[in-house]
Amino acid sequence: MDWIKRFRIDTFVFPLIGIGLCVLIWYCISGREISSTVKDDFGDMVTVTKRVGLSEDLPTPAETWAASKPYVIKPFEKRGELDQGMLRFTWLSLKLVAQGYFIALLLGTPIGFCLGLSKTFTKIFDPIIQILRPVSPLAWLPLGMVLFLSAKFTVHIPFAENVTYTASELAAIFTIAICSMWPTVLNTAVGVRAIPQDYINVARVLKLSRSKTLFKVLVPATLPYMFTGFRLSLGIAWLVIVAAEMLTGRPGIGGFLWQQYNALSYAHIILCILTIGIIGYALDRLMSMVEARFKTI
């Protein structure tokens, strides 16, 4: 019975203490409405409400919940283009992230393999990668807009509605792909370089063909590194979505956040931040589960 008690405390109570402390600090620095009756210029008594506090415009936790309630309780409702339930926004954002992320994986993994396998390839492309890697998504997005300014792709999907990509959508996907590619590229390259010489000797002694060496020896040996890269890439892809949606004004969780900031609806900003955080955490947990599943060594 003792371990059950400890288990509960460790997994539920301790995190709750942390969350409780944060909410308390939030409550302390947030503004409160104070109503007072004052005499105005004409001598009438009027009720004036004003906000006071360390940061007077920051809504209290209770106000935040009150304002967020419709978005959380009806998570799939669509009242307008930029007024939808939280999970609906999340779905829109995730769709965009998934597209950019898969492009990143499809490009990043082979590039990583080439970097790991060939010294010449590394010498040619490593400087470019090192230069492009630290560039912020905020800098890539305008370039994406320019690149796809006049582009409008329609993808024909059999037995379903055609999907049309607008310039802003393509720019967002481009930004997500190019920003989230680097961890996959670099981790794959490190993984390939870390393959023990023994495995390569086995392939040489057995005279495995190039494709067999790749798929029977190199890829399985690199898999753990690749998945670490995939996981980091997904984290970055989710980071980039907010910036991409903010700048393009697309409906989604980041677009909603920016719109609500412009509409002075601060409670919703907090709601968005929490949602982004929770989804990001969930994605990371998911990826680490996949990573554990594909552990080959």
Add this chain to the structure above:
Amino acid sequence: MPFLQLKNVNKGFGPRDKRTNVLRDINLEIAQGEFVAIVGYSGAGKTTLISLIAGLLQADSGTVKLKDVPITEPGPDRGVVFQNYSLLPWLTVFENIYLAVDQIFPNWVKEKKRAHTEKYIAMVNLTPARDKKPGELSGGMRQRVSVARALAAEPQILLLDEPLGALDALTRATLQDEIVRIWEQEKRTVVLITNDVDEGILLADRIIPLSAGPGATLGPSVAVDIPRPRDRKAINHDPRYKEIRRKVIGYLLGEGGKPKLVISRKLVLPDLIPEDLNVARPPMFARRAPKRRAEEKRETIELG
């Protein structure tokens, strides 16, 4: 015509201007079906020698020939059992061996390949562990898988690179018996690399010492004329055993031993004047600590 022939082989590593010569003037001839053990110091270049025969490395000069054909690249006609097993950890025992079988006999039907794989798993007594991954096996079992994989490819020559080096003494003894049993069953040519003279004498037809590196070379070959089957316990009292052992160890410690190494270096020894406890403790911040002088000393050590 010898089966395997190495002639005036030299091999070094490093860039051209400061190349360290690992093997020098290696001459070796092995007949078909012979079991030869090469014994030497660790770090002498034993693995380099086996890599040359396997074709994983190329000699700087001299020739390595198998059945009069120069060896230029690795191939399935030479089965290698590596020192550290070299099993692919993501494949099971069966899959590791099947990978080799599938590669060497692509024209066989699937059932034949599977049966062939099973046969060699059974030969090394691993049938109960056939669906386990190498990570779940003990060191001895992994080495047996490695042997089975090499044998399943039906090589003309089996190269064993310190196959039992990482095992405990008891497992070692069992595997030694197993290697002899398999060798007698299959009658393949075997080159065994080891650092254990007793192991060499117990297993091989002929034992050749490799002198200490750098620039290691093979010493005189000693025939092991002790009749098989050899009994591990009785062999210790055999006068021929003692004679062979004396010859091999005599070469390794004498002529083929490590060259005398002279190291001369300047040493700076910490020369301390102890703290003077007779003086009363000084007031705060003043020091009453040991004083230090440096003393220089030149010392020459001869390592034998």
